[in-house]
Each structure stands twice: as structure tokens, then as C-alpha cells.
Amino acid sequence: MIGMNLKALxxxxxxxxxEVAEKINVSRQSVAKWENEESIPDVIKCSELANLYEISLDELVHDKISVEEESTNSEDGKYVFGIVKVGERGQIVIPKHARDVFDIKPGDKLLVVGDIKRGLGxxxxxxxIASDFVFEE
Structure with a gap:
């Protein structure tokens, strides 16, 4: 949750x-890892981040921050989870929040569909249903 909050803020x-990295004296890579929930900032950096964003430390760590720019409207079931990078072998990493919302676990099967005008889904x-399909690996 802290990663989503940091990105939204x-x-x-x-x-x-x-800019965030410069303001709290860390590397840009650290900020990226925090936002992608690959690691979490220590308590001192959390305090500096809370001060930077003018919120309490408790809000940063425990609450889901809702800001106007965040593209999530769970009431109507529509989300924008972010941008993913396609790896050299065509693999993508589905963002953690998307995996949580849709209860996607390792080993689950996903159906990929496409429309040339609308894109992929x-x-x-x-x-x-998965037993009716042949999946390419």
C-alpha cells in the first residue's frame, strides 16, 4: 500500500x-523500488516523505491515499494500474494492485484477447474454462 501511496502523492x-530523490537525498532507483513495492523506505525516509507530501506518517503508511490524479474508481470497477514493460521474451509483470484486485496468483491462467482498434485485454x-483452451507457452 505504501508504494501506491508514494506514487499517487x-x-x-x-x-x-x-525530484523526490533529490529532496530526500536518495537515488531515483530507491524511489522507483518503493513505488513498485520492491522495497520499503526506512522510518526516517518515511518521515521525510510524509513531510514532503504534507501528510502524517500514519496516513502515508496505513491509509490508501486518494488523489484526483489517481486513476482508480473501484465503485464502477474501472482501474488504471499503470504502465508495464514488455520483456525480451514477451513477458509482462502485472502490477501487484491489479493482481490483488483480480485475485491473480502464480499458476493462474490468463486469457489474452485483442482488437486491432481497441488493443489488448x-x-x-x-x-x-481453462481446460477448453490450448495455451501457448
């Missing part, structure tokens, strides 16, 4: 990851 303030496939 940074975007709401209009800061780049580099990915959906979780139930076990009973």
Missing part, C-alpha cells in the same frame, strides 16, 4: 522520481 504534486480464466 508524487504524481499529485507533479514531481518526477528524480487480459482476463483471469476460471479453471473449468
Amino acid at each position: 508524487r504524481k499529485a504534486k507533479g514531481y518526477s522520481q528524480e 487480459i482476463g483471469k480464466v476460471s479453471r473449468s
